[in-house]
Amino acid sequence: MLFNSLDFAVFLPVVFVLYWYLLKNNLKAQNLFLLVASYFFYGWWDYRFLALIAFSTCVDFFIGIALQKQENPFKRKYLLWLSILINLGFLGFFKYYNFFAENFVDAFSLFGTKLNITSLHIILPVGISFYTFQTLSYTIDVYHKKLKPTHNFIVFASFVSFFPQLVAGPIERATHLLPQFYTKRIKTHANVIDGLRQILWGLFKKVVIADNCAEIANQIFNNSQDYSGSTLFLGAFFFTFQIYGDFSGYSDIAIGTAKLFGFDLKKNFAVPYFSRDIGEFWRRWHISLSTWFRDYLYIPLGGSQGSMLSKIRNVFIIFIVSGFWHGANWTFIFWGFLNALYFLPLLLLNKNRNNLDHVAKNTILPSFKDFTSIIITFFMTVFAWIFFRATSLNHAFQIVSEIFSASFFTYPSILPKIFYLVVFMIAVEWFTRAKEYPLAYSSSQTKLKKIIDFILISILIWSIVIWNSNKEVEFIYFQF
Amino acid sequence: MKKRYFCVFILIFLLVGEVLVRIDQSFDVLNEKSKVAIAFQESVLKKQLDTNVFTLKEDQIRIMVLGDSFFFGAGIHPKFKISNVIKEKLESFFNQEVLVLDLSRPSNNTLDNYTFFRHYSEIFKPNYVILGYNFNDILGDLTLEKSQLKLENKTNIQPNLVTIKKDNSLKALSKKIYNTSELTRFLSKKIQKELKLRGYVLPFGEFYSLTHSFYAENGKRWQESAKIFDNMIAQCQKNNINFLIYNLPEFNLLKNKDLFVNVNSTINGYFKDKEGIIFINDISDFKDEDNYMISKYDGHPNKKAHEVISKRIVKELMRDSLFLKFEK
Numbered sequence: 001m002l003f004n005s006l007d008f009a010v011f012l013p014v015v016f017v018l019y020w021y022l023l024k025n026n027l028k029a030q031n032l033f034l035l036v037a038s039y040f041f042y043g044w045w046d047y048r049f050l051a052l053i054a055f056s057t058c059v060d061f062f063i064g065i066a067l068q069k070q071e072n073p074f075k076r077k078y079l080l081w082l083s084i085l086i087n088l089g090f091l092g093f094f095k096y097y098n099f100f101a102e103n104f105v106d107a108f109s110l111f112g113t114k115l116n117i118t119s120l121h122i123i124l125p126v127g128i129s130f131y132t133f134q135t136l137s138y139t140i141d142v143y144h145k146k147l148k149p150t151h152n153f154i155v156f157a158s159f160v161s162f163f164p165q166l167v168a169g170p171i172e173r174a175t176h177l178l179p180q181f182y183t184k185r186i187k188t189h190a191n192v193i194d195g196l197r198q199i200l201w202g203l204f205k206k207v208v209i210a211d212n213c214a215e216i217a218n219q220i221f222n223n224s225q226d227y228s229g230s231t232l233f234l235g236a237f238f239f240t241f242q243i244y245g246d247f248s249g250y251s252d253i254a255i256g257t258a259k260l261f262g263f264d265l266k267k268n269f270a271v272p273y274f275s276r277d278i279g280e281f282w283r284r285w286h287i288s289l290s291t292w293f294r295d296y297l298y299i300p301l302g303g304s305q306g307s308m309l310s311k312i313r314n315v316f317i318i319f320i321v322s323g324f325w326h327g328a329n330w331t332f333i334f335w336g337f338l339n340a341l342y343f344l345p346l347l348l349l350n351k352n353r354n355n356l357d358h359v360a361k362n363t364i365l366p367s368f369k370d371f372t373s374i375i376i377t378f379f380m381t382v383f384a385w386i387f388f389r390a391t392s393l394n395h396a397f398q399i400v401s402e403i404f405s406a407s408f409f410t411y412p413s414i415l416p417k418i419f420y421l422v423v424f425m426i427a428v429e430w431f432t433r434a435k436e437y438p439l440a441y442s443s444s445q446t447k448l449k450k451i452i453d454f455i456l457i458s459i460l461i462w463s464i465v466i467w468n469s470n471k472e473v474e475f476i477y478f479q480f
Numbered sequence: 481m482k483k484r485y486f487c488v489f490i491l492i493f494l495l496v497g498e499v500l501v502r503i504d505q506s507f508d509v510l511n512e513k514s515k516v517a518i519a520f521q522e523s524v525l526k527k528q529l530d531t532n533v534f535t536l537k538e539d540q541i542r543i544m545v546l547g548d549s550f551f552f553g554a555g556i557h558p559k560f561k562i563s564n565v566i567k568e569k570l571e572s573f574f575n576q577e578v579l580v581l582d583l584s585r586p587s588n589n590t591l592d593n594y595t596f597f598r599h600y601s602e603i604f605k606p607n608y609v610i611l612g613y614n615f616n617d618i619l620g621d622l623t624l625e626k627s628q629l630k631l632e633n634k635t636n637i638q639p640n641l642v643t644i645k646k647d648n649s650l651k652a653l654s655k656k657i658y659n660t661s662e663l664t665r666f667l668s669k670k671i672q673k674e675l676k677l678r679g680y681v682l683p684f685g686e687f688y689s690l691t692h693s694f695y696a697e698n699g700k701r702w703q704e705s706a707k708i709f710d711n712m713i714a715q716c717q718k719n720n721i722n723f724l725i726y727n728l729p730e731f732n733l734l735k736n737k738d739l740f741v742n743v744n745s746t747i748n749g750y751f752k753d754k755e756g757i758i759f760i761n762d763i764s765d766f767k768d769e770d771n772y773m774i775s776k777y778d779g780h781p782n783k784k785a786h787e788v789i790s791k792r793i794v795k796e797l798m799r800d801s802l803f804l805k806f807e808k
Contacts, residue, residue, distance in 0.1 A: 075693075099805070181776075212510060238550055417507055417508065417509045417510070418509065418510060420509065421509065451492070452487075454488070454489050454492045454493070455492055455496060458493045458496035458497065459496055459500065461493070462496055462497045462500045463500065465497075466500055466501060466504050466509075466671070467504070467509060467510055469510070478619070
């Protein structure tokens with residue numbers, strides 16, 4: 001069920017009431033209930049997917065225990081690789097079988113050999129890319145003895161299937177989320193209010209910004225041959241905010257929902273479009289995935305240590321794999337490659353760790369230098385998103401070539417007024433950039449701040465009522 | 481203190497809502513109006529008729545199309561609307577020019593359609609008249625005599641002035657709030673739309689009246705509509721014009737057929753008895769009910785629906801013996 005659907009609007013309060021008022025302080029019962037609710041939530045999409053997540057849970061649960069008992073380094077490594085192969089094997093089959101099959105056939109046909117490999121009609125289980133990485137982080141951390149494996153199957157299964165973040169993240173580390181299932185959860189007024197406020201902000205970004213930008217972006221991208229360079233650029237611009245509103249909106253709803261149940265999930269987006277360079281962008285965009293790749297792929301490969309060649313190799317590997325994680329299409333790989341090209345100069349010049357703090361930290365407006373950096377980084381990102389959104393590389397290059405033609409200087413044929421709502425969102429995020437999220441709850445506020453807070457909440461609620469796109473549009477990242 | 485803050489919040493909440501609704505109405509933030517925008521262009525054929533330069537030829541196929549925004553093609557590119565699609569299909573079949581005079585106009589009701597029919601059938605002399613009937617064509621003024629008055633005098637009919645008594649009742653007060661507050665009107669319409677999509681109708685408002693009392697067989701409005709249709713059918717028979725009526729559903733409510741039981745019962749009861757006309761009231765053509773609407777809250781047909789309707793109309797026309805004389 002989608003977070004912005006009536007089904008979820010009924011599901012959440014029912015689960016909330018039962019969790020806090022029926023099960024009260026019984027931790028075991030609450031964990032079991034969360035497991036049941038999560039499986040119900042996941043099964044709502046397609047009950048057949050439940051078998052896969054259950055199997056993946058069992059494999060990693062038992063491998064975790066076996067790793068603890070096993071002292072022989074070769075056998076430990078064997079167990080780790082077993083977990084990796086099973087998890088990535090399922091991911092590879094469901095997500096990438098057809099991609100590899102088709103590309104093998106194409107590659108061999110270049111040499112005049114015709115292969116007979118049939119494409120399969122495979123339904124991609126929702127969230128597989130997310131929960132697979134989540135369970136992998138568990139076995140890898142257990143292997144490295146950063147974490148003791150749990151012997152409580154209910155707790156582990158709840159951790160894997162925890163419904164707020166099951167289908168589109170944030171990808172939680174076992175070291176952060178798993179202990180919370182052992183800790184008594186306390187319902188506080190502040191947590192509930194904070195959770196609801198974050199859900200509201202997430203809904204606004206998803207329902208008002210993302211879904212409405214999607215209509216425009218889809219119209220332009222799906223009929224790209226009919227539009228001028230300026231209009232195509234607008235399409236890329238609106239897709240930039242579609243994907244941000246969609247994904248960060250989902251993350252906010254997930255984090256807010258988790259708060260309602262006394263759980264703390266990690267921040268997944270930190271106003272990435274205010275980044276001053278690509279290094280900063282990747283510290284602020286889909287943080288849970290980029291840190292996962294950093295910790296489990298980039299650092300084991302050597303990271304930024306070693307020779308120049310190995311640094312360059314590692315950067316390309318990490319970004320291309322990250323692109324490939326998003327989908328089985330050359331466009332995603334190219335998008336990753338492009339980001340690697342963006343990042344490499346920063347790494348080689350040792351500037352990838354600049355800009356660690358918020359832009360314009362103690363001022364209202366950024367300096368001219370920061371503003372220019374933000375604009376340049378933003379447009380580099382917009383350019384890369386063209387490849388992410390296009391249906392094929394040919395499609396992407398067709399769009400790019402039209403954008404960089406004389407038709408870029410013509411008046412766009414579409415000028416959607418949703419642009420003003422995007423500006424509103426940017427303004428709110430700018431003035432609250434130091435906060436965890438714009439509506440972050442504070443019990444101590446002056447009267448004036450309380451009134452401004454009331455007005456902002458009212459604007460968001462009414463915006464959702466008035467300017468929702470009238471369609472239940474799936475979150476983009478569900479397809480990954 | 482908490483009560484005061486609560487009251488202040490409610491006030492701010494309602495004020496913000498009122499402001500945002502008014503902003504949306506003034507600026508159409510989601511470009512909703514342009515989605516069903518009406519690109520109105522007078523056709524060359526109509527101009528010729530209006531300026532008396534149209535020449536009737538013996539072997540012409542002349543089709544007159546009447547209807548409201550549904551047939552007009554609100555929300556889609558004009559080349560995909562019914563009159564154009566029918567023209568294309570018939571021209572490719574007969575390999576000759578087919579004249580299609582599209583007189584459908586947004587918010588036309590039955591009387592407006594009849595007025596156009598009466599005026600243009602005399603000069604255009606159509607072989608076929610295709611009328612797209614919508615259940616809300618029963619709204620507005622249906623006084624047949626006013627149509628004749630319009631045709632003779634070509635003047636606007638002034639509404640009768642009625643003295644309004646001052647009413648201090650709760651009903652009057654709620655009506656006043658409803659009329660003053662854009663927010664109240666917006667919420668009321670939104671709630672009704674959501675309920676409609678789920679097959680429920682609140683027992684007040686225009687939609688309720690349309691689907692209940694207006695289509696009562698002995699209801700005044702239906703009787704006036706029937707009188708207009710009687711006239712149209714008689715004139716078609718007199719002038720040897722074939723008459724096809726296509727009853728258009730609300731394309732966002734295809735799943736909620738039950739809402740229109742009264743409407744369909746009355747319309748079917750009337751038209752099925754009429755000899756010499758082709759009457760189509762069949763939603764089975766629209767498989768995958770979610771794919772024919774402009775949007776969830778807008779019942780206008782989209783491009784796909786126009787194509788399906790046109791195919792059905794052409795199929796029915798092809799069965800007609802009158803067409804045989806045009807086949808080569």
